[in-house]
Amino acid sequence: MDxxxxxxxxxxxxxxxxxxxLDTLKKPEIxxxxxxxxxxxxxxSARTRVDLLVSDYKLPGxxxxxxxxxxxxxYPEVKVVLISGITDRKVREEILNAGALAVFDKPIPLADxxxxxxxxxxxxxxxxxxxxxxxxxxxxxxxxxxxxxxFRQDVNADAVFLLNERGLVQARTGKLRDDSMEVxxxxxxxxxxxxxxxVARHNHQESFNSYHVFTGGDHDLLFVPxxxxxxxxxxxxxxxxxxxxxxxxxxxxxxRGQVEKSLKSxxxxxxxxxxxxxxxxxxxxxxxxxxxxxxxxxxxxxxAPEMEALLKDxxxxxxxxxxxxxxxxxxxxxxxxxxxxxDVISLEEARKLGLVPGDxx
Numbered sequence: 001m002d003x004x005x006x007x008x009x010x011x012x013x014x015x016x017x018x019x020x021x022l023d024t025l026k027k028p029e030i031x032x033x034x035x036x037x038x039x040x041x042x043x044x045s046a047r048t049r050v051d052l053l054v055s056d057y058k059l060p061g062x063x064x065x066x067x068x069x070x071x072x073x074x075y076p077e078v079k080v081v082l083i084s085g086i087t088d089r090k091v092r093e094e095i096l097n098a099g100a101l102a103v104f105d106k107p108i109p110l111a112d113x114x115x116x117x118x119x120x121x122x123x124x125x126x127x128x129x130x131x132x133x134x135x136x137x138x139x140x141x142x143x144x145x146x147x148x149x150x151f152r153q154d155v156n157a158d159a160v161f162l163l164n165e166r167g168l169v170q171a172r173t174g175k176l177r178d179d180s181m182e183v184x185x186x187x188x189x190x191x192x193x194x195x196x197x198x199v200a201r202h203n204h205q206e207s208f209n210s211y212h213v214f215t216g217g218d219h220d221l222l223f224v225p226x227x228x229x230x231x232x233x234x235x236x237x238x239x240x241x242x243x244x245x246x247x248x249x250x251x252x253x254x255x256r257g258q259v260e261k262s263l264k265s266x267x268x269x270x271x272x273x274x275x276x277x278x279x280x281x282x283x284x285x286x287x288x289x290x291x292x293x294x295x296x297x298x299x300x301x302x303x304a305p306e307m308e309a310l311l312k313d314x315x316x317x318x319x320x321x322x323x324x325x326x327x328x329x330x331x332x333x334x335x336x337x338x339x340x341x342x343d344v345i346s347l348e349e350a351r352k353l354g355l356v357p358g359d360x361x
Contacts, residue, residue, distance in 0.1 A: 232255075
């Protein structure tokens, strides 16, 4: 079944960027149409069904929100993505409250844009694919999902995610208020996760314990590691208020222990040694031996023909330089006592001839 996407923007560069980005999905069922204004977009929608409307917020004539309402009057199920160059939070709230699937600031985060398109049109997700599970593994992941769902209800959170080190969602319950930036958010959080792991190593921690709290945005976000390969993200309103944050963290850390046990039962612990083991000297010796083997191989290996020629050439030049040095040493020894001019005699010769005053006394 074809999916019709209508792109609306008065800037040709933006339209070309969005079209070329959508082309990367390589979905033959996607048909892309363009319009430079809201009025032309309405004319197009009168002729062709619109499944996804992607429009600039500020258009010549009617606004993007007005266009959204008019297109929805004809196609109630249409999904809408609005793009805005305005960073005012009130404008963004207005767009989301109007029922837009997502709102993106310029410059447009293309990975997030593609993810929203795939989810909005119900396409097979390639940008942010879910994990494929079968049999018992699916049952065990269902248990993890139940843990997340129960925790979400207990702390009154909006969403809880279990993420892996590749930035993929292993399990989730609920959703973010604005999930249009989910790809960028999760990839950034996993970068923090990896940096925290390095800090734990440098700090010689026996266990991987850290947590991160973000407040003042669409949600309060709490992000904690489960193992070096997994992390938990909790999003909700008021979770990090001064009178709640310690209680929320305590509950989250307790739930983390349960999730870790479930992961171990699935055989995916992701355990990693953070501090040196007791047999470090033997290990260090083995590492030294391993490190020496390449050097031994290099020493035993015959040089390449080109390198051998260079070495021989360098040896010849060295001999030539030695011969030149010998020549000048011999010349200096042989002629060093001779005067430079034939009209001049040395002091020793002058003494022999009795020409030096006082030498005869």
